[in-house]
Amino acid sequence: MTTRLAAGALSEIASRASVPAYRRDQLTAGIFHFGVGNFHRAHQAVYLDALFNLGEGLDWALVGSGVREADEAMREKLMAQDWLTTVVEQEAEGTTARVTGAMIDYVKPADSVAILAHLADPAIRIVSLTITEGGYFIDPATQKFNPEHPEIAHDAAHMEAPKTAFGLILAGLMRRRTAGIAPFTVMSCDNIPHNGHVTRDAVAGLARLFDPALADWVEAEVAFPNGMVDRITPTTTARERQILADGFGIDDQWPVFCEKFKQWVLEDNFPSGRPALEKVGAQFVPDVSPYELMKIRILNGGHATIAYPAGLMDIHFVHEAMEEPLVRDFLTKVERDEIIPVVPPVPDTDLDDYHALCQKRFSNPKIGDTVRRLALDGSNRQPKFILPSVADRLEAGASITGLALVGALWCRYCYGETESGQTIEPNDPSWERLTAQARRAREKPSAWLEMTDIYGDVGRDTRFIEAFTHSLTALWSAGTRETLTRYLAGTF
Template identity: 75%
Template sequence: MTTKLSAAALPTITTAATPAYDRATLTAGIVHFGVGNFHRAHQAVYLDDLFATGSDHDWALVGAGVRDADEAMRQKLKAQDWLTTVVEQEDDSSAARITGAMVDYLRPGEASAIIDKLADPAIRIVSLTITEGGYYIDPASQKFDPAHPDIAYDAAHIDAPKTTFGLILAGLIRRRAEGTQPFTVMSCDNIPGNGHVTQNAIVGLAKLVDPSLATWVKDTVAFPNGMVDRITPATSPREIGLLADNFGIDDAWPVFCENFKQWVLEDNFPAGRPALEKVGVQFVDDVAPYEHMKIRILNGGHATIAYPAGLMDIHFVHEAMENELVSAFLTKVEQDEIIPVVPPVPETDLGDYFALCQRRFANPKIGDTIRRLALDGSNRQPKFIIPSALDRVQRQQSVNGLSLVSALWCRYCYGETDSGAVIEPNDPSWARLTAQAKLAKSDPKAWLAMTEIYGDLAANPAFIAAFTNALTTLWDIGTKATLERYLADQL
């Protein structure tokens, strides 16, 4: 017997913690674009914890959809009064909680309603989790691409834009015209300097609309940088079933995640902010060291295990960590090549941080998939792997491990595992990546010809040589034997 999640059902639910505050007292202070699993397991959880202290009830969340696909999420959450069940799992424990920090979710495609809400003086923060690929960044230069058709459309139709950045800018334009203080724009995505990247996107779009508008945005709108962290897999029928079986709750879109969570933010919120320091958010003057650590060690580590595990038909991340070759490969690449080029982080031992990452990756309760880690490599490799490789070649240091990570990505994009199983499309640019991977089977340089991804690294002789050797070896002897050769320092 299960209980369908709803506000009315909360008093009857005894298997999960429920909101420790009266949701009727909440009023919106934040509009959030990208109401996915990570947001609901991270920012929404921190706010839920804060509201439970009895304070800051004027900082509730309003979701905003942009893509047509967002409507499915909206409908499921609407049917359960915007509540979400979050299941936090470790090896020896599982605990469910129901969060109530969201009070509304604006329908995707209804630009006027979204702009009206953004213009509301009560909204003082606009936050985003739109994935690394959602920022219209040129992969090689890591700069905003003003020529993208979506951006060109919004510049010509700023009163009825379609992108997140167009909607944010339209909201700012309204606030400027009405004399309302600008809201703070807060990115929660895994991008180095995510505040700067978001600022560049909105200022870049504003330049296409009106140069004076761009100057106003740059001078008056705050874009704090932040580092966010919590491993949060996609929801599948497996998770929905586990929630029903183990906790008796019928939630159409629950979130399963690890216990660990982290949020480091620059304290730059001129319009005000919730007192998130009360619930564990760390406010610092400079987020960059924390970002570098997380993106290169944790996210770079995910990329390191994703492609060899995928090629060896390993399904779950914890299973990859149980594989001696994959786990040893991760350790060697991290210790030999990634960690040595990560700048120091205040009061943090990088070796201890990596050990924590290893334990998190190995958590069998999470059910995180290799396919999720391998998703969208064309946007993730330039942020998670290539910068470390570039740092090393500039120092004339070995890139044998990082070039093998890149070669494994190329081999994965060929579209079949070592056993011959088909790898279904797993990147927005899959067709192009597959075509280049097929060319690279006989000519490895064809893969590096994607200079929009590899940038200056594509022309570096040391990286070219190491990548060529790695990819050739993968095709000659397969993933397992190549890892063995690398681990024996024979690659």
């Protein structure tokens, strides 16, 4: 028999899972968060829940919202369970569950009036975001803010009722400025290099479209700390809900499953105050860049390296991909030969040990992370996770054979058909365009690199063009398995 998750059921659930040790009626809002997805609830909300369990920081509770229509479904499910979430940590040696209660409200995504009222409230001292890598209106080739995006142009002309997170943030800052209230800190929790700078560029870039003086004020007065976030958090499906019901007797309509490992490294730049997250494991450092680059290149680059060969081999789960010697050894060789050598040193960290930890995490048989999730949104992720390593190696005159093969595998995946002939369903916001290019590239590999908004100067480099052409030609003539075999044997 299962117990439906709700505030009134916590005493019953406490015999099966950890529950909040604090009184939720004593929480008050201090953070407004855009993007209440699985990662946020497995990461930022968990850190806050742990802090509240110490009896500290109770004025830093979360109010959530979103900017997509799909966010309303999340809101309805969480509202029905009093904004509570069950977080299930899965490792090979065991599974644990905890109910978190750090969020106390969730504003309707379309209700800009209510959102702006919260953003203008002096109690809100941090506005945070997890809106995915693709939500920052970044030009893939330049990695700069794109002020010409239609959604940005709309907000610039309709600041009385903006629709994007950045429009709402800017409108909230404008209200506070007019009222003489100190600006809130804007904290990105997305997996983007220099995410604080990227967020600042988006908010100030939007302001510059209609008021340059406002843009200058944003850049001078609003804090945008950079941060590195990490926790493998798969999508919730019926599988996860059933595991929770069977293992813990909890009926949660949108639980979060994740690994035990988590990491949060932040620059300590919060002029209006912050919760004492260092007491629950977060790291505050003067410069997050070394940690951030390490994670994006080695962990996220590693995910991209295994995603496409595994997808082409019809492998479903990530841990199954790591059980396939060709995929596992391909990851190891590309990381050790080409990625790690261009990652700068990180304080108190051995990069080889970090790589080994990533491999162990990828191999977790309990987590249920899917290859399809890793392969999602390559048009936004390749320019962030793979191509910077390519650019660094080209500049150093070093080999890019393995990284070019990673790119060719992505192209082959975007053809839309696995090695066995199974259809690959659309898995990118630009899937139609990618598929068309991949079909052209089958006969003319360089056609794939003509997407200059993705490849930029890397795609024009003759060394990369040659290596990519060789890799894609091999994939089509010999297949994925044989191509990987040759690469690993040094005969590629």
